[in-house]
Amino acid sequence: MSSTQPEGGTGDWTLLSTHARVLVEIARDPDVRIRDLAAECDMTERAVQRIVADLEQAGYLSHTRVGRRNRYTVNADQTFRYHAHAEYPVGPLLALLTEPTDTRNRDRRRRRPGSKEA
Numbered sequence: 001m002s003s004t005q006p007e008g009g010t011g012d013w014t015l016l017s018t019h020a021r022v023l024v025e026i027a028r029d030p031d032v033r034i035r036d037l038a039a040e041c042d043m044t045e046r047a048v049q050r051i052v053a054d055l056e057q058a059g060y061l062s063h064t065r066v067g068r069r070n071r072y073t074v075n076a077d078q079t080f081r082y083h084a085h086a087e088y089p090v091g092p093l094l095a096l097l098t099e100p101t102d103t104r105n106r107d108r109r110r111r112r113p114g115s116k117e118a
Contacts, residue, residue, distance in 0.1 A: 018043060022051045023060055023074065027094045030072045060090065 016024070021041045026032060034052070038045045052072075055061040060078045063070040076091030 018047070019051050019055060022048060023055055023090070024094060024097045026052075026055075026061065026072045027074045027076075027098045030074070031066075031069065032072070033069065 014021075018041065022037060022043075025037055025040050029036075032040075034045050034048050037043075037052075038048045041048065043051075052061065052063075056063065058078070058081065060075055061072050062075070063072045065071075074094065076094060077089050079086050079089055
């Protein structure tokens with residue numbers, strides 16, 4: 001059994017939905033092309049186009065045309081759709097998931113109990 005799947009686990013699934021993965025990638029690179037999003041998220045271009053349209057319709061994204069390309073703007077103040085989390089904006093989650101890895105590791109070392117840094 002794989003170390004990433006708990007014993008008795010059920011199938012392939014990820015913690016973040018496909019919509020969340022697309023939103024995170026757009027937050028990382030607002031000038032990203034649909035083709036590149038599809039490759040990064042391991043989806044078809046058509047699926048990514050539908051997700052981007054869903055995210056725009058729900059108010060999480062907007063886009064402007066820059067030449068032949070789109071530039072996306074993420075609305076970090078938009079709240080989660082699930083009723084139990086509807087009071088929370090998506091911005092803090094996006095900030096966590098788009099923060100460069102080396103910054104996260106450095107911050108964790110600073111907060112480690114007994115650390116001489118901080």
